[in-house]
Amino acid sequence: MTVSDNLSAAEIAQAVASRKMSALEVAEAALARIAKHDSVLNSFTDVTADRARAAARAIDTAIAAGKSVGPLAGVPFAVKNLFDVKGLSTRAGSKINRDLPPSPRDATLIERLEAAGAVLVGALNMGEYAYDFTGENVHDGPSRNPHDTTRMTGGSSGGSGSAVGGALVPLALGSDTNGSIRVPSSFCGIFGLKPTYGRLSRARSYPFVGSFDHLGPFARNVADLALAYDAMQGPDAADAACSARPVEPVTAQLAQGVGGLRVAVAGGYFQKNVFPEAQEAVARVAKALGATNTIELPEAARARAAAYIITTVEGASLHLDRLRKRPNDFDPAVRDRFIAGAMIPGVYVDKAQKFRRWYRAKVLEIFKSVDVIVAPATPCVAPKLGQVNFVLDGVELPVRANIGIHTQPISFIGLPVVAVPVPLEPMPIGVQIIAAPWREDIALRAAHALEKMGVAAAPAPRGI
């Protein structure tokens, strides 16, 4: 067996565990792909080659000694550079954080993936302090879309989208506050899981908006997404928002199919301001899942507005001291958003948090009669790098402000979502498969069914 670019995480783990290939061969192949393609994709900011080789050798030694290895044995993975990686400063896409001392310990999710046998190969590019939907970064340069390198990856987990979509690694981790896993998944044509708020530990990752911050995996197929998700679940006292729920594995349930699931399409707000590609992708997914009706998430526009307010104020609060001391070291666009956020009266945040509880109750009512809600992940395919506006229905709209309009009302109340790629030509686009809180199993089952039907698939990278 040879190490090819297209091996899934599950195939790699099986081959390594059965000694058809060594973990070191797999790691070397990943490092070679990164060396070959990342000068174009710009997805990595740090390549941890020595660490990867040492970890891979340790796995090979354990296997040779007859010891059991985890379900991700030898699987190379990389993390958005807001995850603490022992020995690296956690830059979170910024210039300022490069002055931080090296992290003394890995983030919880890295520890859990490594405990399952995965091999960390590096840290990934991202929008500054995660306040971004484009994947562009003024300090490190933009991550580039693997299907067309003149286009955005989406952000803020842009490097994660680029590295997985470009097949440099089969697995990556990112964060999603308002859409930062789902948007790059959509633009880069890969699967992404934003779990329920509180499901996966955020310990030792750099925050953005504590009220909405989630971490989750990216992969090129649903089985790999589920393998990684299962390995990362479980309580963690080091994250105040992490749930005490026990591990609820999903991998064994993926093949259950969608029979019996009640599927609806999100209407109203979610059908406005979308390009024909997004409409086409939603229609294909809805048809394949047998969606029977359209439902309206009440006050979705207001939910997006409330998410926007909480985001800008909590973000400004986090960075207030740095804004005062080092304003010129920020990306100017991020700095100006944070300064404006610092000026929002506190009463609006309180009102937004109260509205959030109202909206949550209304949406939970919907889930009494529906199991899955289908909605666009982005209104458009990946825009060109640096693109400022797009024209929709004859109206010129700003790109940045509109990329996340369909993701924000969902993460606002922490619902689990799998972003599935619909391989349209010439560019893929994602669709959100949304489930009730703590029902990642349902969203992943539906995503798996779409994959089996050929409706959702991660296209091979066409731009490199």
Next chain:
Amino acid sequence: MASDPLDDYIDAVGKAMALPMDESWRPAVRANLQVSLRLAKLVDEFPLPDETESASVFSA
């Protein structure tokens, strides 16, 4: 020329909070603040019962 209330607000809050403000940044800060206040108004206008709990709950 009459002063602009939003510019006055930016000046006053910026000063009270010791926020940095270069004049070249002002148009972008102002534009961002305008968008935020428009969206905040949307939230503010929505009637909620006085008893509504915030979604951010603290557990002792």
